[in-house]
Amino acid sequence: MSFLEIKDLKVHYPIRGGFFHTIQDYTYAVDGVDLSIDEGKTYGLIGESGSGKTTIGKTIVGLEKPTSGKILYNGQTVNSKRARKKLGYNKEVQMIFQDVFSSLDPRKKVIDIIAEPLRNYENLTKEEERKKVLELLNIVGMPGDSLYKYPHEFSGGQRQRIGIARAIALNPKLIVADEPVSALDLSVQAQVLNYLKKIQKEFNLSYLFISHDLGVVKHMCDYIYIMHRGRFVEAGTREDIYNNPIHIYTRRLIAAIPEIDVKNKEKYYMIRKKVEEEYNNYSSLFYDEDGKVFDLIQISDTHYVAIKDKEALKNVENNIA
Numbered sequence: 608m609s610f611l612e613i614k615d616l617k618v619h620y621p622i623r624g625g626f627f628h629t630i631q632d633y634t635y636a637v638d639g640v641d642l643s644i645d646e647g648k649t650y651g652l653i654g655e656s657g658s659g660k661t662t663i664g665k666t667i668v669g670l671e672k673p674t675s676g677k678i679l680y681n682g683q684t685v686n687s688k689r690a691r692k693k694l695g696y697n698k699e700v701q702m703i704f705q706d707v708f709s710s711l712d713p714r715k716k717v718i719d720i721i722a723e724p725l726r727n728y729e730n731l732t733k734e735e736e737r738k739k740v741l742e743l744l745n746i747v748g749m750p751g752d753s754l755y756k757y758p759h760e761f762s763g764g765q766r767q768r769i770g771i772a773r774a775i776a777l778n779p780k781l782i783v784a785d786e787p788v789s790a791l792d793l794s795v796q797a798q799v800l801n802y803l804k805k806i807q808k809e810f811n812l813s814y815l816f817i818s819h820d821l822g823v824v825k826h827m828c829d830y831i832y833i834m835h836r837g838r839f840v841e842a843g844t845r846e847d848i849y850n851n852p853i854h855i856y857t858r859r860l861i862a863a864i865p866e867i868d869v870k871n872k873e874k875y876y877m878i879r880k881k882v883e884e885e886y887n888n889y890s891s892l893f894y895d896e897d898g899k900v901f902d903l904i905q906i907s908d909t910h911y912v913a914i915k916d917k918e919a920l921k922n923v924e925n926n927i928a
């Protein structure tokens with residue numbers, strides 16, 4: 608059962624210019640997307656820089672306003688600040704950024720950083736608060752003496768774990784994680800992702816992972832949404848997307864996953880070349896004359912692709928997919 612539903616969401620930013628600083632045009636950052644989030648599941652929102660991923664994340668947590676469309680929490684709209692407050696929505700949906708500390712006061716101690724959401728929503732005594740923060744640190748594998756240290760005393764991976772502790776302090780249902788590990792070394796990335804997985808089981812959390820890299824979130828996601836130019840070009844289970852990618856943009860993203868094994872370098876070079884040719888030859892089946900992404904067509908119980916029509920789909924299935 609989906610507790611969060613996003614319906615035909617659009618977020619357009621005005622572009623101002625000229626002498627009077629008037630609106631000249633709009634950036635269609637998010638231009639009509641639907642998304643449903645179920646309990647305990649992990650979703651990946653993947654696309655290149657500027658495709659609109661962060662804007663979706665921020666709109667879900669209430670940091671951006673929808674231009675149109677709806678966000679429904681247990682069937683009730685949470686588009687407005689008032690509705691979010693009434694339903695306690697801001698507690699339920701948290702966001703983690705690439706480096707949570709870059710946006711925080713470096714003069715604050717860890718205890719104050721993690722306790723901040725608690726102070727906003729819960730009336731704990733000093734001792735209860737200290738206990739709760741210790742418990743949260745323990746969940747993310749950080750020692751108790753971190754309490755009175757400052758952000759600069761930790762490594763990037765440790766800081767991100769502290770950020771996770773803060774995000775789960777209010778026992779949310781959904782965490783929107785915007786590139787949560789992309790600033791970290793590969794080995795540390797795996798460690799932070801493992802903590803997120805562990806916590807997910809314990810708290811029955813849902814995640815919306817935002818990433819430009821299909822490789823990073825591959826093992827985490829149940830469902831993946833591929834985003835391009837403010838719209839979803841393909842959506843499906845992890846298997847749909849990795850084993851049977853249809854949209855040329857998805858195929859290009861998969862081909863772009865870095866190949867570590869040197870033996871396969873030549874093979875992957877050829878695949879990339881082929882995918883690039885597909886992109887040039889089949890573009891008109893996936894984008895209209897103005898370069899806009901078509902609406903999604905359902906091609907199996909779980910798999911959706913944005914393609915011109917059924918005939919185009921056949922053409923693609925016979926020739927490239």
Ligand SMILES: Nc1ncnc2c1ncn2[C@@H]1O[C@H](COP(=O)(O)OP(=O)(O)OP(=O)(O)O)[C@@H](O)[C@H]1O
Pocket residue numbers: 620621634635636654655656657658659660661662663819
């Ligand atoms: N506050 C804003 N005002 C105006 N334009 C914005 C604003 N935020 C984002 N945009 C524009 O909206 C588009 C989508 O941006 P968004 O940050 O959502 O993309 P993204 O896919 O998350 O990219 P990245 O991975 O680089 O963060 C971009 O063209 C961006 O320049």
